Amino acid sequence: MSDTTLDWYGCATFGLRTAGLHILLDAYIDRAGNAAGPQPRVTADDINDCDWIVIGHAHFDHLYGAERVMANTDARLIGSYESVRVMEQAGVPVERMIPVAGGETVALEGAAGPATVSVFPSQHSCVWSHGQMGQPDEVCLGDLGVTWQEQRRRFDELMRYLSTELDPAAIEHMIASLAGHSDRGDGGALVYRFDLPDGTLLFQDTSGHWSGVMEDLTADVAILAAAGRGNIDGEPIQGSLAHFVARQVAMISPKRVLLCHHDDWLPGFSVATDASSIATEIDAVSPDTELLEVDYLAGTRIFDFDD
Numbered sequence: 001m002s003d004t005t006l007d008w009y010g011c012a013t014f015g016l017r018t019a020g021l022h023i024l025l026d027a028y029i030d031r032a033g034n035a036a037g038p039q040p041r042v043t044a045d046d047i048n049d050c051d052w053i054v055i056g057h058a059h060f061d062h063l064y065g066a067e068r069v070m071a072n073t074d075a076r077l078i079g080s081y082e083s084v085r086v087m088e089q090a091g092v093p094v095e096r097m098i099p100v101a102g103g104e105t106v107a108l109e110g111a112a113g114p115a116t117v118s119v120f121p122s123q124h125s126c127v128w129s130h131g132q133m134g135q136p137d138e139v140c141l142g143d144l145g146v147t148w149q150e151q152r153r154r155f156d157e158l159m160r161y162l163s164t165e166l167d168p169a170a171i172e173h174m175i176a177s178l179a180g181h182s183d184r185g186d187g188g189a190l191v192y193r194f195d196l197p198d199g200t201l202l203f204q205d206t207s208g209h210w211s212g213v214m215e216d217l218t219a220d221v222a223i224l225a226a227a228g229r230g231n232i233d234g235e236p237i238q239g240s241l242a243h244f245v246a247r248q249v250a251m252i253s254p255k256r257v258l259l260c261h262h263d264d265w266l267p268g269f270s271v272a273t274d275a276s277s278i279a280t281e282i283d284a285v286s287p288d289t290e291l292l293e294v295d296y297l298a299g300t301r302i303f304d305f306d307d
Contacts, residue, residue: 002303004198008294009040011061012205012225012260015047017299018196020112024053024075025192025203025223027066032173032266040296044068051110054117055079056205057124058086058187060177061265067092078106078117082187090179102190113197120217122189123208125228126236128154131161133228133270136241137277140229143236166268174266193219198303202252205260207231207244215251221302222254226278227261227270246281249289255305256290257282 007015013026029044044065050073053066063083067090069075077087077097084099098106102121128151129143146154163171189208194201202219208231230237230244237244249257262273279291294300 002198002301004196004301004303005299006258006294006302007297007299008258008260009042010263010296011265012056013062014203014223014260016194016201018111018194018198019108019115021051021108021110021115022049023108023194024050024066024069026056026062026205027053027069028061028063028177029065030173030177032167033169042297045072048072050075052108053077053079054192054203055083055190056122056192056203057189058082058185060174062205063087064177070096078119078192080187080190082185085187100190101188114195115197116195118193118195120191120193120213121210122191122204122206122213123210123231123234124186124189125207125225126231127158127228128152129229129236131158132268134241135271135274135277136226136245137274139240140236141238144238145235162266162269166266170266170268191217193217201302202254204248207241207261209233209248211251214248217252219252219254220305221256221258222249222252223258223260224248225261226259226273226275240277240281242277242281245278246285249282250285253286254289256292256302258292258294258302 004018009029011028013028016023016025031039045068047069050069053075055063058080066077067087070092078100081099084097088094100119102119105116105118108115189206192203199220202222204224207225207228211233224245226245230241264270264272282289282291
């Protein structure tokens with residue numbers, strides 16, 4: 001039986017226990033006080049056992065909390081140069097962080113067996129192309145060739161909405177979460193592939209990719225983001241999010257897929273995602289791939305396959 005387990009903390013954050021290590025995939029665990037529905041009901045301050053933190057990109061809903069986990073543990077952090085900058089400003093010693101941009105393979109020191117993580121450049125979802133997130137079967141067309149300036153204008157409008165129109169508890173949470181961030185955006189989204197004693201694991205925390213990179217990746221298990229509008233080579237998908245996720249599955253050919261970023265983590269912006277359309281699209285392109293839906297903090301054994 002595989003020893004590797006995965007705990008989902010909501011949004012795109014997971015706790016991966018493998019090869020004697022505890023690895024956080026992203027670090028956003030705290031939630032706004034008005035968060036509706038089931039939540040993991042823990043905070044970053046509750047994490048006192050962590051060896052590595054791997055950050056997909058520098059937005060608050062992925063990075064916020066890493067500074068407190070690192071204050072409570074001896075963890076080291078891997079992330080973009082912007083993620084490292086934000087963490088240094090939050091008081092994290094630079095020598096405990098490894099800045100990456102894609103092309104690096106990092107040995108996960110302390111592992112009870114060979115364990116590495118390889119870094120690949122990626123794309124952020126087209127968050128500038130929508131307001132509140134929709135369901136994954138919603139077909140979106142247009143918005144091709146939008147300039148950087150227009151994208152920034154639309155993104156600024158979204159941020160004004162999030163900072164003025166949400167519930168006061170959510171606004172207060174966002175203000176605290178954004179401390180140390182600048183207008184430099186996501187800092188460059190990254191995708192990670194873990195080579196572990198039990199198998200290979202791909203981790204993506206936002207719905208975007210470079211086709212030339214993604215089509216060359218394979219993994220036994222893939223964690224794929226399912227939120228917002230998919231970004232393919234810098235342009236928004238002409239179709240649905242479900243189609244976007246399935247397209248990635250067809251490229252990677254994993255035995256098992258888990259979704260992330262699909263729960264209602266920020267009421268008024270996020271939605272509770274109905275994954276049935278994603279399951280249908282995946283089954284159409286990769287019928288041998290299992291879509292595994294997990295609960296919060298379930299300690300799921302992700303490499304236990306039925307042969």
